[in-house]
Amino acid sequence: MAYDIQTWVNVAAFIGGGMAMGFGAIGAAIGEGFTAASANEAIGRNPKLSGDIFKSMLVGQAIAESASIFALVIAMMLLFTKFPAHTLTPFVLIAAGLCMGFGAIGSGVGSGFPAGAACKGMARQPEVTGRLTTNMLIGSAVCQTPAIFSLVVSFILLFTDFSVRPVSPTWAAILGAGISSGLGAIGSGLGGGLVAEASCDGVARQPLTATPVTNVMLLSQAVTQTTAIYALLVSFILMFKSFPPTDLLAPPMALLASGLCMGIGAIGPAIGEGFAGRSAVAWIARNQKHIADLTRLMLVGQAVAESTGIYSLVIALVLIFVV
Amino acid sequence: MEDLGKIHQLIIPFFGHDITLNVEVIVMTWIVFFSLLCFGFFATKKKSRLPGPLQVVGELFVEHLYDLTEDALGKELSKTYAPLICALFMFLLLSNWLGIIPHLEEPTKDLNTPLSLGLMGFFIAHYAGIKAKGLKTYLKDYCEPMFIMAPLNIIGELAKVISISFRLFGNIMGGAIIILVVSHLTYSIITPPFLNAFFGMFVGTIQAFVFTMLTVVYIAVQVN
Amino acid sequence: MAIEGADIVKAAAFLGAGISMGVGAIGPGVGEGMAAAKACEAIGKNPKEAGLLTRTMLVGQAVSESTGIYSLVIALLLLFVV
Numbered sequence: 263m264a265y266d267i268q269t270w271v272n273v274a275a276f277i278g279g280g281m282a283m284g285f286g287a288i289g290a291a292i293g294e295g296f297t298a299a300s301a302n303e304a305i306g307r308n309p310k311l312s313g314d315i316f317k318s319m320l321v322g323q324a325i326a327e328s329a330s331i332f333a334l335v336i337a338m339m340l341l342f343t344k345f346p347a348h349t350l351t352p353f354v355l356i357a358a359g360l361c362m363g364f365g366a367i368g369s370g371v372g373s374g375f376p377a378g379a380a381c382k383g384m385a386r387q388p389e390v391t392g393r394l395t396t397n398m399l400i401g402s403a404v405c406q407t408p409a410i411f412s413l414v415v416s417f418i419l420l421f422t423d424f425s426v427r428p429v430s431p432t433w434a435a436i437l438g439a440g441i442s443s444g445l446g447a448i449g450s451g452l453g454g455g456l457v458a459e460a461s462c463d464g465v466a467r468q469p470l471t472a473t474p475v476t477n478v479m480l481l482s483q484a485v486t487q488t489t490a491i492y493a494l495l496v497s498f499i500l501m502f503k504s505f506p507p508t509d510l511l512a513p514p515m516a517l518l519a520s521g522l523c524m525g526i527g528a529i530g531p532a533i534g535e536g537f538a539g540r541s542a543v544a545w546i547a548r549n550q551k552h553i554a555d556l557t558r559l560m561l562v563g564q565a566v567a568e569s570t571g572i573y574s575l576v577i578a579l580v581l582i583f584v585v
Numbered sequence: 586m587e588d589l590g591k592i593h594q595l596i597i598p599f600f601g602h603d604i605t606l607n608v609e610v611i612v613m614t615w616i617v618f619f620s621l622l623c624f625g626f627f628a629t630k631k632k633s634r635l636p637g638p639l640q641v642v643g644e645l646f647v648e649h650l651y652d653l654t655e656d657a658l659g660k661e662l663s664k665t666y667a668p669l670i671c672a673l674f675m676f677l678l679l680s681n682w683l684g685i686i687p688h689l690e691e692p693t694k695d696l697n698t699p700l701s702l703g704l705m706g707f708f709i710a711h712y713a714g715i716k717a718k719g720l721k722t723y724l725k726d727y728c729e730p731m732f733i734m735a736p737l738n739i740i741g742e743l744a745k746v747i748s749i750s751f752r753l754f755g756n757i758m759g760g761a762i763i764i765l766v767v768s769h770l771t772y773s774i775i776t777p778p779f780l781n782a783f784f785g786m787f788v789g790t791i792q793a794f795v796f797t798m799l800t801v802v803y804i805a806v807q808v809n
Numbered sequence: 810m811a812i813e814g815a816d817i818v819k820a821a822a823f824l825g826a827g828i829s830m831g832v833g834a835i836g837p838g839v840g841e842g843m844a845a846a847k848a849c850e851a852i853g854k855n856p857k858e859a860g861l862l863t864r865t866m867l868v869g870q871a872v873s874e875s876t877g878i879y880s881l882v883i884a885l886l887l888l889f890v891v
Contacts, residue, residue, distance in 0.1 A: 335766060403783075404791055407752070410759035417762050449838075477653075481802060484795045488748040494755055495747060515820035519827025523884075526828075530835030534842020541846035545853025552856040556849055559863055561806065563845025565741065566870045570834035570877040572740055577830040577884050581823060585888055 267347045274352030278359025279340035282416075285363030286333025286370075289451070293326040293374020300378030304385035314391055315381050318398070322377020325402040329366040329373070329409040329451075336362040336416050343420075350424045353433045357440025358416040361497075364444030365412020369405055372455025376401040379459040383466025390469045397465050397476055401458025404483045408447035408454070408490040415443040415497045428507030434514030438521025439500040442578075445525030446493025453486035453536025460540040464547025471550045478546055478557055482539030485564045489528035489571040496524040496578050503582070520581035527574025534567040613692040617679050621672075650674055653798065657805040662713070666804060669709070673702065674797040681757060681789025684764075685782075691789075693757045696750070699796075703750035706800040707742075714807030749799050756792045760784030826887040833880025840873040 301319035305312045340359060345351050380398035384391050419440060424432060461479035465472045500517060508514070542560035546553050595606040628643040636644065654667040677693065684691040692698050715723050727738045763784060848866035852859055 332763070335763075339766075399787075400791060403788060404795070407756055410763075411755045414755055414759045414762060417766075477798065480791070480795050481798055484752065484799055487752060488744070491748045491751045491755070492744070494751055510816045510820075512816055512819035512823060516823040519823045519825075521827075522824075523827035523831040526831030527834035530838025531842070532838070534838040534840065534845070537839070537842040538845035538849065542849040545849055549853045549856065552852065555852055555856060555859050559852055559859070559866070560845065560849055561802070562863070563841070563848060563866060563870070566867065566874075567838055567841035567845060568741070569737065569841075569874065570837045570880075572737065572744060573877060573881045574830050574834045575744070576740065577826065577881070577888075580888060581827060585823065 267349060267351075270352045271345055271347050271355070274355040275340050275345065278355040278357075279337040280359070281356070282333050282340060282359040282363045283337040285360075286330050286337070286366035289367035289370025289372075290327050290330035290374075291370070293371045293377075293455075294323040296371075296374040297322050297326065297377040297381065301381040304381040307382075308385035308388070311385060311388055314388070315384055318381050318384060318391075318395060319377065321395070322374070322380065322398060322402060325399070325406065326370055326373035326377065328406055329369040332409055332413045333362050333366040336413070336420075339420065345420075346425070348425045349429050350427070350432060350436065353436045354419050354424060357436045358419045359440075360437075361412050361419065361440035361444040362416040364441075365409050365416075365447035368448035368451025369407075369409035369454075370451070372405045372451040372453070372458070373402040375455040376405070376458035376462045379462035379466070383462055387466050387469065390466060390472075393469060393472050394462060394465055397472065397479075398458070398462050400476065401454075401461055401479060401483070404480065405451060405454040405458055407487055408450040411490055411494045412443050412447045415439060415494065415501075418501060422501060427504065431505050431508055431514035431517055434517040435500045435503070435505060438517045438519075439497040440521070441518075442493045442500065442521040442525040443490075443497040445522075446490050446528035449529035449532030449536075450487045450490035453532040453534075453539070454483040456533075456536035457482045457486060457539035457543055460543040461547075464544055468547045468550075471547050474550060474553055475543060475547050478553070478560075479539075479543055481557070482535075482543060482560060482564070485561070485568075486532050486535045486539060488535075488568060489532045492571060492575045493524050493528045496520060496575070496582075499579075499582060516581045516585050520578040523574050523581065524578040527578075528571060531568050531571035535564040538563045538567065607695055607697065609690065610692050610695040610698065613683060613690060614680075614698065616689070617676060617683065617692060620679060621675055646675060647671055650797070654801055657801045658808065662717075662804075662808060666709075666713070666801075670797055670801055673706075673800065674793055677702075677753075677793035677796055678790060681793055682786055684757075684761060684789075685785045691757050691761065693753055694761050696754050699750040699753040700746075702753075702796070703746045706749065706803060707746045710800070710803040710807045711742075713804050714809075717808040745803060749796060749803075753792050753796050756788055760788055822887045822891055826884040829880050829887065830884040833877060833884075837874050837877035841870040844869045844873065 297319055301315055304315050308315075336358060340355055345355065376398045380394045383394050419436065424436065457479055461475050464475045500521060505513070505517070538560055542556050546556050549556070595608050597604045597606070624639065624643070628639040631637070632640065650671040651663065651667045654663040654670050657663075658666060680691055680693045680698070682691075683689050684694075711723075718726070727735050761784075844866055848862050851862050855862075
């Protein structure tokens with residue numbers, strides 16, 4: 263097909279923009295729907311508090327929305343910016359779109375969980391409203407971190423000058439970087455949301471344990487985000503390492519496979535660590551005396567669950583550097 | 586927006602190799618040092634029973650962070666490490682907040698700062714572990730639960746450094762990018778203050794706290 | 810771009826290694842996380858049995874890891890042996 267480069271750039275820009283907004287809309291919608299459902303359940307249980315619950319629901323939904331707004335920003339930039347017409351540009355645009363599109367799914371869904379739990383908790387214990395709102399804000403904001411990582415990678419992809427690099431295998435490095443950070447953010451967003459949900463629930467049941475529960479929630483969310491950070495690291499290496507030009511198919515496929523490996527491999531461990539963190543936080547709220555035992559067990563369990571994530575990182579790095 | 590990735594670098598030739606200094610980041614870090622030293626000097630100048638405002642703030646930091654360290658490390662060890670944790674948290678907090686002031690940027694936006702702080706935490710944790718457990722037990726712990734797990738345990742330790750540094754870097758850089766893009770999209774007429782407050786102060790505070798708490802937890806895990 | 814037989818086979822091997830380790834990491838991650846979750850719950854209900862519960866959790870997680878290790882082995886075989 264003998265179209266010129268500018269045509270392909272436009273094609274890729276529009277497809278990338280569509281994918282960014284299309285995938286990016288999924289997560290926040292599901293999360294906000296979950297929040298609204300929980301808010302309705304809470305109002306049904308305690309109609310006198312409907313004002314406070316409604317306000318909490320809106321604030322929680324706003325934070326869950328921010329992941330989709332990142333996707334909207336990237337989509338707008340893809341649609342309306344004039345990109346230089348170089349052979350690699352179509353791949354850059356598609357990679358940026360995929361990255362932000364996938365990256366917004368997990369954080370959107372995840373941030374909806376603590377908002378829902380906060381609404382339900384408020385109905386059960388109206389005096390804790392202030393503390394619950396603080397906990398929900400902190401939990402949701404930290405849950406957005408993987409989406410922020412995807413945004414960083416999309417940005418760097420769009421504004422790095424790839425024209426000095428050889429076309430092959432850099433096309434695969436670019437796609438691999440986008441896929442790695444995009445898929446890698448899904449699991450971490452979900453896992454972080456599960457933990458934050460349990461912490462809001464725990465604070466509502468036992469308001470006196472608010473501070474240790476928040477501390478362990480932050481710690482657990484930080485561990486859950488580790489696989490997203492490995493994906494970010496692989497993306498950075500793929501974007502900034504200079505590869506020698508090649509005519510074969512194998513080296514580009516190695517780079518693409520490394521992105522796929524780290525991206526998909528980051529999903530499971532993060533969700534598993536989220537389960538562990540959710541259970542630990544819930545039981546710390548019920549059993550504050552044994553917080554040290556529970557925290558230690560949670561960290562050990564999460565470290566073991568992380569091991570397949572580390573295997574994926576090792577294989578991804580082997581694919582980039584050794585093969 | 587094109588100068589997003591450009592860092593002013595000062596390259597000094599030194600006996601055949603080049604020393605590269607990122608000028609802006611170093612100047613910002615000096616500003617943070619200087620401010621913290623001034624704060625520390627003025628807050629403790631007159632220790633009175635009815636504290637002035639600076640002393641109140643100082644006592645707030647010290648009390649909460651010393652409590653955090655004591656919970657994780659126990660009373661004796663926390664005497665050694667609590668000042669370090671307090672200093673780390675105050676440095677990170679002020680660094681992350683520096684971006685709100687116009688024409689100043691956060692030193693943690695450059696990967697070198699979080700990575701150095703992460704490496705510092707890593708060496709301190711392992712030094713504390715060796716001192717507390719002795720060299721033989723420390724080395725034997727890498728072979729838990731089976732001998733073949735040793736290389737994976739070592740990779741896990743290195744992965745901890747990477748995760749703690751990149752998390753801080755990613756968050757702060759992401760915030761800076763978002764504020765840059767939004768002000769570019771609105772033609773620099775409006776820099777939305779709500780966004781600045783959220784990403785600069787709120788996320789900055791949380792990430793400083795998470796970094797500090799993870800450092801304490803790593804020390805505690807090594808000392809067991 | 811004349812794609813040769815040996816070259817495309819190597820490319821496929823790399824792609825297979827990536828997919829193998831990538832998709833293979835999902836299951837053990839989720840499963841081991843659930844094991845840790847129930848262990849935390851059990852310790853919350855019965856803190857005196859912490860040692861026994863921790864050991865059971867670790868053994869269960871090690872068994873759950875086995876398919877992850879199979880994926881790792883296949884990925885390494887695809888990269889270096891085939």
